[in-house]
């Protein structure tokens with residue numbers, strides 16, 4: 319261990335890349351997070367827009383002894399298409415120059431989502447880690463944290479000393495996992511060296527089957543935790559992000575031990591066998607649109623307690639554009655009272671409402687520019703509330719974190735009374751403040767429609783429990799109905815998409 323404070327480089331790349339969505343551009347990062355140098359250390363010790371791993375890592379490192387953070391570059395964009403290649407190369411160049419200038423380093427912490435790709439690089443996360451390893455050399459600890467929706471490559475594993483993934487979905491343990499990375503960093507600074515096992519399974523579950531409150535994935539995470547302790551430092555079972563549509567897609571098991579390879583291999587094999595044996599559970603029935611309208615009708619009439627309808631196929635948190643109108647149109651036309659829908663992403667409509675002002679009437683035209691899923695919908699409306707869209711989250715995945723929807727408007731549609739929060743930036747409705755900041759008292763709303771796949775659960779469960787939450791089957795970029803997509807690069811056959819998928823786990827079935 320060095321006698322001076324250890325110098326730990328910090329960097330990260332947060333993007334979940336959906337191969338079916340338009341490319342992610344520099345402006346998408348600029349709107350969410352593109353920070354370099356010392357500014358990262360400042361923000362990591364405040365309430366900020368940085369990914370939650372950064373404050374988590376800094377807090378634990380600060381609490382466990384002296385260290386010298388060497389922040390390089392941390393970028394994050396909402397889930398979208400692959401990064402435009404020139405933007406990715408520019409990012410890599412900043413990493414390269416930043417690390418080279420910072421040498422000698424004693425460790426590197428990489429806080430990445432783990433499901434990025436670039437338009438010219440299917441394994442941008444692996445490329446980043448190979449670059450890091452090449453610059454710092456084989457002896458310097460390199461520890462990575464990932465979202466559990468990551469697509470892990472062999473290259474990435476080879477370049478790292480440990481991969482630590484989230485264990486909660488909705489993701490409420492990002493700070494804890496970063497703190498775990500900090501603790502491991504301290505042990506590695508003191509001389510510990512790790513062994514790793516890595517297994518990828520031919521299972522690419524739809525995201526709606528990857529919740530961790532209950533279900534097959536919850537059971538796997540729990541099994542991993544029962545096998546953790548002693549020489550087993552970490553077990554990370556990643557669910558993957560199938561919409562990446564890449565050869566490296568698939569569930570993975572990652573085990574890190576205190577240098578005992580056979581132990582790591584044995585634990586990984588045991589978990590992989592359990593995952594494969596349980597594969598029949600990665601199916602989930604969605605609620606047809608007509609049935610969802612009927613559920614809403616009963617709740618709106620007070621015949622049932624309040625409900626949530628989740629528009630899982632148009633989740634900006636998975637690359638969706640937040641602008642499909644199937645539920646909006648159906649609920650408006652059914653004239654169901656008390657419906658609130660958010661966040662509908664339509665910057666032109668939000669700007670028009672802002673130009674008119676609160677209390678004004680307008681012809682609200684949603685999706686004046688159509689695409690394959692976003693169809694035009696129009697209704698007379700009143701502008702009830704205008705905001706600039708920025709706030710700090712209070713529950714779940716955005717708790718204590720700054721977010722912004724961009725200029726936003728609450729519109730009340732005439733005829734149905736349906737209220738819709740229209741935003742300018744693509745953000746999933748995971749956080750109650752996104753509605754509350756528009757004057758909505760969620761406890762009094764019988765039907766909330768969320769454009770979110772699952773993270774809303776950690777924000778809205780104080781209002782509506784899981785048993786009254788319905789995942790609605792509509793067309794969209796993030797539909798859990800995997801047969802809806804023209805897959806190009808996914809390894810086939812893969813479960814549950816291909817019923818004929820066969821596999822022999824390590825050590826045999």
Ligand SMILES: [Zn+2]
Pocket residue numbers: 465466467489
């Ligand atoms: Zn995720």
